[in-house]
Amino acid sequence: MPFYKKLGNIPKKRHTVFKSKGGKLYYEELFGNEGFHGLSSLLYHINRPTRISNIDKTENIKDYFLDIKTLHPRLFDSSKLDSKSDYIKSRRSILSNDDCKISLFSSSQSLEDYFYKNADANEVIFVHKGKGKFRSMMGNLDFKSGDYIFVPKGIIYQVNFSSNENRWFIVESGDKITFPKRYLNESGQLLESAPFCERDLKTPSELETYDKSGTFLIKIKKHNIVHNFIYETHPFDLVGWDGYNFPYIFSIHDFEPITGRIHMPPPIHQTFASKSFVICSFCPRIYDYHPNSIPAPYHHSNIDSDEVIFYVDGDFMSRNKSMIGYISLHPQGIPHGPxxxxxxxxxxxxxxxxxxxxxxxxxxxxxxxxVIDLEDKNYYKSWKENLI
Ligand SMILES: [Fe+2]
Known part of the structure; x- marks a missing residue:
């Protein structure tokens, strides 16, 4: 995050003695990325965060990707994805490359039997349906439909759902995920011209602090394998933290669309940036207001990028039927359009x-x-003129 936050109690000066009222030393941990150069926070634990009591067998994540090099436009129906109970099994990958993985999630069960840590990737979880509480070692966030939950790589968390139907669209990447540079000034503040500002970001509150011993299972995803670590103290044991690396929520409904007299190109919808992909939000807005404008997008050849669209709600202007819950893939190399x-x-x-x-x-x-079972195999023919 491009701003500083503090939650709970921290010492006046970093790397100095900091004790409880009873005189017990708290344990400091740097939680960051890119070694000691990236965004980081300093965490203050009641117990040492290294107290492993056992390491159980690893589990493979069943990701089977087809090395298909066709150029078919594809369409998948996410509503056909069945619901699972286990949190990790409920996340089904659908599309992937070496830079990022896109998954769908469907479950009615809270993640409360164990703790989860994605040590491979940052996660952007888009909440399509459902609501609940994201509980982490750095504090809690209430989420609802339309929220992007940014989960920094390595944070330990659980999820309590307060709804039965919960459907997520997840993008994860080992690369940094930030806001677009052109939205930020030299100091990292979101500019007046950006479609959202810091006030639109929900940051953690309600720090849960447990000084408990016992058996605490943390499932750690690293190298796309789940490692089962048993710790002897509760992982939510922070008395405080400060820094720039923490989870947050941004609601798609707080994205203020940029409009113009004639059609504005897709980058105006950009919300998140990475060196290998972008995430954009298409939101309700007034159409282009030139008297002869054509609001539908012009055909475009995304010759160097694959385009994935998850249709969340409403009628998409370039499509003829309701697409809610569908995911389209328009691969690089061929033009696409309305x-x-x-x-x-x-x-x-x-x-x-x-x-x-x-x-x-x-x-x-x-x-x-x-996604093979979710695919509409005739999608690529849906631009034939005689289908009008
Ligand atoms: Fe497009």
Missing amino acids: HPGATENSIGKKQTNELAVMVDTFNPLKISKN
Whole structure:
């Protein structure tokens, strides 16, 4: 995060003696990335965070990606994804490359039997359906439909759902995920011209602090394998922390769309940036207001990027049917654009209620076996003129 936050109690000066009222020393931990150069926070534990009592067998994550190098536009129906009870098994990867992985999640069960830590990747969890509480060692965040939950790599967390149907769209990457540089000034503050500002970001509160001994299972994903670590003290034992590396929530409903007299290109929807992909938010907005504007997007050849769109709500202006819950993949190399008639139908329209999340990756994506059963095999033919 480009700003500083403090929660709980911390010593006046870092790396100095800091004790409880009873005289017990607290243990400091630097929680950061890129060695000692990236964003970091200093955490103050009641107990040493290294007290492993056992390491159980590892578990493989069943990711089978097909090395298909076809150029088919593809469409998947996320609503067909069945619900699982276990948190890790409920996350099914659908598309992946060496830079990022896109997964779907469907479950009615809270994550409370164990703690989870993704040591491979930062996660951007988009909450399509459901609500609950994201509980972490650095504090809690209440989430609801439309929220992006940013989970920094390495944080230990649990999730309590207060709804039965919970569906997420998850992007994870070992690369840094930030806000676009052009939204920030030299000091890292979000500019007046950015479509959101710091006030729109929800940061952790309600620090849970337990001084408990026992058996605490943390499932740690590293090298795409789940490592089962048993610790002898509760992992939520911080009395305080400060720094720049922490989870936060940004609601897609707080993204203020940038509009113009004529069609504005997709980068105006950008929300998150990485060196290998971008995440964009398509939100309800007033259409282009030039008297002869064509609000539907023009055809475009994303010759160097794969484009994934998750249709969240409303009618998407370039499509002829309701796409809610569908995910399209338009691979690099061939042009794509509005469905037959969508361009003509958009002329004169004043506004759109579309809500969608787009991920553009700069390297080709592989398709997971998990989505083969969700695919509409005839999607690529849906631009034929005689389907109007
Ligand atoms: Fe596109």
